[in-house]
Amino acid sequence: xxxxxxxxxxxxxxxxxxxxxxxxxxxxxxxxxxxxxxxxxxxxxxxxxxxxxxxxxxxxxxxxxxxxxxxxxxxxxxxxxxxxxxxxxxxxxxxxxxxxxxxxxxxxxxxxxxxxxxxxxxxxxxxxxxxxxxxxxxxxxxxxxxxxxxxxxxxxxxxxxxxxxxxxxxxxxxxxxxxxxxxxxxxxxxxxxxxxxxxxxxxxxxxxxxxxxxxxxxxxxxxxxxxxxxxxxxxxxxxxxxxxxxxxxxxxxxxxxxxxxxxxxxxxxxxxxxxxxxxxxxxxxxxxxxxxxxxxxxxxxxxxxxxxxxxxxxxxxxxxxxxxx
Amino acid sequence: xxxxxxxxxxxxxxxxxxxxxxxxxxxxxxxxxxxxxxxxxxxxxxxxxxxxxxxxxxxxxxxxxxxxxxxxxxxxxxxxxxxxxxxxxxxxxxxxxxxxxxxxxxxxxxxxxxxxxxxxxxxxxxxxxxxxxxxxxxxxxxxxxxxxxxxxxxxxxxxxxxxxxxxxxxxxxxxxxxxxxxxxxxxxxxxxxxxxxxxxxxxxxxxxxxxxxxxxxxxxxxxxxxxxxxxxxxxxxxxxxxxxxxxxxxxxxxxxxxxxxxxxxxxxxxxxxxxxxxxxxxxxxxxxxxxxxxxxxxxxxxxxxxxxxxxxxxxxxxxxxxxxxx
Numbered sequence: 196x197x198x199x200x201x202x203x204x205x206x207x208x209x210x211x212x213x214x215x216x217x218x219x220x221x222x223x224x225x226x227x228x229x230x231x232x233x234x235x236x237x238x239x240x241x242x243x244x245x246x247x248x249x250x251x252x253x254x255x256x257x258x259x260x261x262x263x264x265x266x267x268x269x270x271x272x273x274x275x276x277x278x279x280x281x282x283x284x285x286x287x288x289x290x291x292x293x294x295x296x297x298x299x300x301x302x303x304x305x306x307x308x309x310x311x312x313x314x315x316x317x318x319x320x321x322x323x324x325x326x327x328x329x330x331x332x333x334x335x336x337x338x339x340x341x342x343x344x345x346x347x348x349x350x351x352x353x354x355x356x357x358x359x360x361x362x363x364x365x366x367x368x369x370x371x372x373x374x375x376x377x378x379x380x381x382x383x384x385x386x387x388x389x390x391x392x393x394x395x396x397x398x399x400x401x402x403x404x405x406x407x408x409x410x411x412x413x414x415x416x417x418x419x420x421x422x423x424x425x426x427x428x429x430x431x432x433x434x435x436x437x438x439x440x441x442x443x444x445x446x447x448x449x450x451x452x453x454x455x456x457x458x459x460x461x462x463x464x465x466x467x468x469x470x471x472x473x474x475x476x477x478x479x480x481x482x483x484x485x486x487x488x489x490x491x492x493x494x495x496x497x498x499x500x501x502x503x504x505x506x507x508x509x510x511x512x513x514x515x516x517x518x519x520x
Numbered sequence: 521x522x523x524x525x526x527x528x529x530x531x532x533x534x535x536x537x538x539x540x541x542x543x544x545x546x547x548x549x550x551x552x553x554x555x556x557x558x559x560x561x562x563x564x565x566x567x568x569x570x571x572x573x574x575x576x577x578x579x580x581x582x583x584x585x586x587x588x589x590x591x592x593x594x595x596x597x598x599x600x601x602x603x604x605x606x607x608x609x610x611x612x613x614x615x616x617x618x619x620x621x622x623x624x625x626x627x628x629x630x631x632x633x634x635x636x637x638x639x640x641x642x643x644x645x646x647x648x649x650x651x652x653x654x655x656x657x658x659x660x661x662x663x664x665x666x667x668x669x670x671x672x673x674x675x676x677x678x679x680x681x682x683x684x685x686x687x688x689x690x691x692x693x694x695x696x697x698x699x700x701x702x703x704x705x706x707x708x709x710x711x712x713x714x715x716x717x718x719x720x721x722x723x724x725x726x727x728x729x730x731x732x733x734x735x736x737x738x739x740x741x742x743x744x745x746x747x748x749x750x751x752x753x754x755x756x757x758x759x760x761x762x763x764x765x766x767x768x769x770x771x772x773x774x775x776x777x778x779x780x781x782x783x784x785x786x787x788x789x790x791x792x793x794x795x796x797x798x799x800x801x802x803x804x805x806x807x808x809x810x811x812x813x814x815x816x817x818x819x820x821x822x823x824x825x826x827x828x829x830x831x832x833x834x835x836x837x838x839x840x841x842x843x844x845x846x
Binding site: 241244246247248263268269270271272274275276277278279280281285289290292293294360363364 | 532533536539540544628632633634636637638639641642818819822
């Protein structure tokens with residue numbers, strides 16, 4: 196199976212919002228579409244899913260135009276929402292049916308995802324019997340379990356609503372999963388929960404497309420990226436290769452004594468300093484080694500010497516900054 | 521994201537929307553009150569009008585008999601006015617209910633922010649059509665219950681007290697089954713005409729609703745369909761009682777025909793042939809509106825911003841682009 200996005204274009208009047216976006220996913224993995232606000236990420240995703248008409252280009256799944264008839268797609272939209280006044284179970288069953296999942300299968304999957312996302316209490320009655328009612332209030336129904344009143348969406352917190360929406364995206368057990376800002380608005384506990392599920396989906400051989408502003412998250416999961424800026428692709432490719440192409444230029448140095456003068460003498464650029472802990476930009480390994488030699492020669496005790504490739508955040512800022520200049 | 525032209529999922533939207541309408545307590549309470557009022561109508565009328573009206577009824581019946589004797593067996597102004605007025609009110613109520621529900625349902629759908637998730641599985645026109653069908657079914661079901669409640673009340677009240685005064689009152693305004701075409705065919709004509717009126721006006725309401733993004737716009741969105749309903753109501757109530765002169769024109773004119781044709785049919789001014797032609801024209805109009813709507817639903821359903829006026833929506837449908845749907 197493979198996903199191929201070719202030359203997607205979209206304009207509103209004279210304003211171009213997506214200009215020739217192309218990328219390939221020849222094998223399962225995670226592809227990230229990154230970009231500044233208004234760069235065209237969500238519009239691109241909407242075009243891929245045929246929610247928006249395209250001015251040009253095509254999206255192919257195994258060489259055929261992508262539709263739900265040939266590809267089981269799960270989509271978590273950037274805008275979170277649920278029907279506020281309908282029961283959560285009704286909503287989940289509705290979306291499952293729309294995706295062609297049988298009722299019995301849907302019930303099983305809802306149960307699975309409710310457990311997995313720790314959302315059972317909003318969907319199912321508590322296992323234990325409700326406390327006995329007051330003697331005064333006891334009527335002919337006394338002794339029975341208290342009737343379970345299903346939760347409505349507007350009774351849930353934002354994070355819990357997001358869990359239900361994630362369940363909707365996953366209810367059909369999709370092979371292509373598109374997640375638009377999947378972790379935004381989640382607390383650290385739920386962020387870890389979602390990350391765990393994303394890892395499971397990757398391990399299960401799913402195709403994931405992720406759009407996010409959280410660069411650390413993208414770095415954690417994605418193998419390939421496209422960075423969009425003002426509708427144009429400014430950087431594209433395998434994340435590791437992109438990083439390698441930049442070389443190891445980030446140096447994290449920690450010393451026992453002050454090393455500022457030596458850093459300055461080697462020509463490296465000091466980015467920040469805090470209690471003999473330095474973030475330095477070097478031109479490459481040669482300059483870093485020279486700095487290390489100078490430090491040892493000067494008798495300075497080196498506690499940490501960590502030379503790294505630039506982070507995705509830095510690459511993103513640099514690429515977007517280049518275009519702005 | 522389904523294949524182009526596919527209405528896959530329409531049935532699911534229909535089922536879900538209908539069930540949610542039936543589960544909605546405020547809907548059930550509102551219609552419950554109307555049904556109770558319909559059930560109570562006959563006993564109340566009987567209590568206040570039944571006992572002392574016999575002489576009056578006989579007097580009016582005599583007048584009608586004199587008219588019949590003179591050969592004036594055409595439907596008179598009073599009878600025409602009564603038929604048209606009563607029928608137009610029913611059409612207006614059903615259509616206004618349906619349009620209001622549809623506008624609300626579509627704006628709720630948009631404001632729920634679930635539209636994007638839905639559009640993965642279903643096309644926008646199928647989604648909206650499913651909603652329209654479900655709401656029309658709900659409204660018809662409720663009005664059937666109201667009619668059934670009234671009928672049941674009439675039968676049950678008749679077992680305990682004299683309800684003939686209702687027939688006499690109707691006869692007094694010239695509503696005589698000898699002159700008026702009252703039969704099962706009229707029932708079919710009324711139901712089909714009501715259904716077509718509802719579908720056509722609901723499509724306009726849906727189009728208008730799809731151009732809104734927040735519940736605050738609901739009243740303005742309702743205006744387009746409501747204005748058409750009110751104009752049709754006023755025109756038919758004022759013109760139809762004047763005579764059969766405009767019968768064919770009024771019966772064939774789109775939108776107006778749903779309000780006027782069944783009344784003309786009941787009065788014997790038009791036959792089944794004109795009625796069928798009237799339906800064909802209405803179906804054609806519905807198809808045109810559906811076609812126009814289908815062109816813009818994708819853009820409208822994703823649109824966020826201030827309410828788009830109907831003229832703007834129509835210009836989009838005619839191919840004049842430029843609407844930013846982001």
